[in-house]
Amino acid sequence: MTGTAKLPYGEDGKAVIAGAFMEESGSKWNLDSIVMELRQARLDWRKRRGKNEHGSRILPSREVLQNLMQKLCGVLFPMRLGPFDLRDESADYYVGHTLAEVLGGLEQQVLFELRSGAESADPEKLGFAAGLKTRDFGEALPELRRLLDTDVEAAYLGDPAARSVDEILLCYPGVRATLYYRVAHQLYLLDLPLIARIISEVAHAETGIDIHPGAAIGEGFFIDHGTGVVIGETAIIGERVRLYQAVTLGAKSFPKAEDGSLKKGLRRHPIVEDDVVIYAGATVLGRITIGRGAVIGGNVWLTHSVSAGGVITQAGVSQEILLDGLGI
Numbered sequence: 001m002t003g004t005a006k007l008p009y010g011e012d013g014k015a016v017i018a019g020a021f022m023e024e025s026g027s028k029w030n031l032d033s034i035v036m037e038l039r040q041a042r043l044d045w046r047k048r049r050g051k052n053e054h055g056s057r058i059l060p061s062r063e064v065l066q067n068l069m070q071k072l073c074g075v076l077f078p079m080r081l082g083p084f085d086l087r088d089e090s091a092d093y094y095v096g097h098t099l100a101e102v103l104g105g106l107e108q109q110v111l112f113e114l115r116s117g118a119e120s121a122d123p124e125k126l127g128f129a130a131g132l133k134t135r136d137f138g139e140a141l142p143e144l145r146r147l148l149d150t151d152v153e154a155a156y157l158g159d160p161a162a163r164s165v166d167e168i169l170l171c172y173p174g175v176r177a178t179l180y181y182r183v184a185h186q187l188y189l190l191d192l193p194l195i196a197r198i199i200s201e202v203a204h205a206e207t208g209i210d211i212h213p214g215a216a217i218g219e220g221f222f223i224d225h226g227t228g229v230v231i232g233e234t235a236i237i238g239e240r241v242r243l244y245q246a247v248t249l250g251a252k253s254f255p256k257a258e259d260g261s262l263k264k265g266l267r268r269h270p271i272v273e274d275d276v277v278i279y280a281g282a283t284v285l286g287r288i289t290i291g292r293g294a295v296i297g298g299n300v301w302l303t304h305s306v307s308a309g310g311v312i313t314q315a316g317v318s319q320e321i322l323l324d325g326l327g328i
Contacts, residue, residue, distance in 0.1 A: 024232030058116050060109040060195050065200045069180065070107050075099050076145050076179070080169045099138070106195075107134040109149030133190045138188050150219040151178050158222045158242055177209035184213035215249075217241075218274070225280070232269035238292070241272055244280040252303055266284050273308070 057078075074082035075098050078091045086094055111130040118126065153173050155168045162168055168175055180203035188196040196213035204210045208227035215231050218239035223229055228246035231237070235249045251268035271289045278284065279298040290296065291308030300312055 017187050058112050060112045060139060060198060062198050062202065063267065064105060065109060065195060065198050068102050069183065069199060069202060070108075071102050072183065073179065075102060075146065076141065077169055080166055094138055097139075103134050103138050106137065107131060110134055110192060113192055116194070133192065139188060144182055144186060147219055148179055148182055151175060151182075151221050154220040154222040154240060154242070155224075158225055172226075173207035173209060174226040174229075177207045177211060177223065177226060177229075178217075178221055179202045179203075181211040181215075181217065184211075185217070186216070188213040215269070234267045234287075235269035236271045238272060238274035238276070240275050242277045244278065244298075246281045247278050248283045248285070250283065250285050 018126075039320040073144075075095050078086060078095055079088065082091070082094060084099075107130050110133050111126060114126045114130055115121075115123075147215050152168050152175060155172055156162050156165050167201070178200055184196040184199040185202075187199065195212070200211055201212045209223060209229045211229075211231045212233040212235075214233035215235040215237065217231075217235075219242070220240040221237065222242045223244075224242065225245040229243055230248045230250060232250050249270050249272065254265045254268075255266065257263050267287050269287065270284045271287070272278070273286075273290060273292040273294075275293045276290050276296070277294075278290075278296040281299040282296045282301070282302065284290065284296065284302045286303050287304040288303065290306045291310060293308055294306045294310045294312070296302060296306070297313035300314055302312060306312055
């Protein structure tokens with residue numbers, strides 16, 4: 001047989017086939033009823049939340065932000081995290097071109113977040129505000145790069161297995177999570193908490209390290225190995241602090257308001273001063289202070305402050321509990 005075979009569903013093929021498939025599936029799975037019930041569930045939710053009954057999607061996109069972060073990593077470290085064939089003589093062009101793309105995409109996501117919090121606001125004013133916030137973020141990037149350099153150096157100096165800073169940037173999940181945190185924290189400071197949280201959760205998914213963008217972390221921060229580390233929103237961490245895997249800097253309790261909902265905005269996470277080391281599996285809870293130069297041993301459960309230079313081990317904590325007559 002010669003010539004072009006005639007399509008059984010017409011020249012547009014796909015639309016007709018899709019329509020036929022939907023018709024068949026609708027009959028088989030009762031799709032019309034399910035779709036209507038799902039719509040009603042959405043409308044009920046919007047009504048309870050006081051949202052417009054005919055709303056449209058105006059939230060930032062995790063997929064878009066994840067893609068922008070990958071490009072931003074190349075902007076910050078072009079010769080290590082940029083394109084594999086990039087040469088130093090063309091690095092500035094690459095950085096400028098990519099940064100323009102990143103900031104343009106980020107501005108749109110910022111606008112989505114601003115719109116989601118103020119649906120009735122003047123669109124022109126929201127657009128202007130989105131542009132200002134994005135510009136401020138871009139201008140913060142040189143200092144952010146310098147801060148990240150201290151984190152990379154801390155990782156290199158703090159791990160005897162590290163052979164080069166290239167290895168640190170390419171292979172260490174703790175450094176990757178810190179890079180994403182630094183970006184997210186800058187956005188958090190610009191009052192963009194949703195975008196900041198999405199970026200931190202991208203890092204969480206990739207590395208197993210959960211750093212809330214609201215935490216304040218000084219320079220020279222290093223998370224060794226990293227998986228399972230959790231750092232809460234109101235934690236304050238000083239300079240040259242080192243954490244190991246499965247460390248938690250969390251809240252001891254969650255006070256409730258009169259209506260039974262959890263109170264938000266309370267300072268409920270630890271303060272960790274300069275030069276502290278916290279070993280694997282330690283859990284540090286509540287608004288307590290770990291003094292400068294203290295060492296917290298592995299698997300310790302700690303709910304009280306530690307003086308500067310203090311050393312806390314499992315044996316020491318157990319002895320303390322017994323002396324207080326509280327038992328184990």
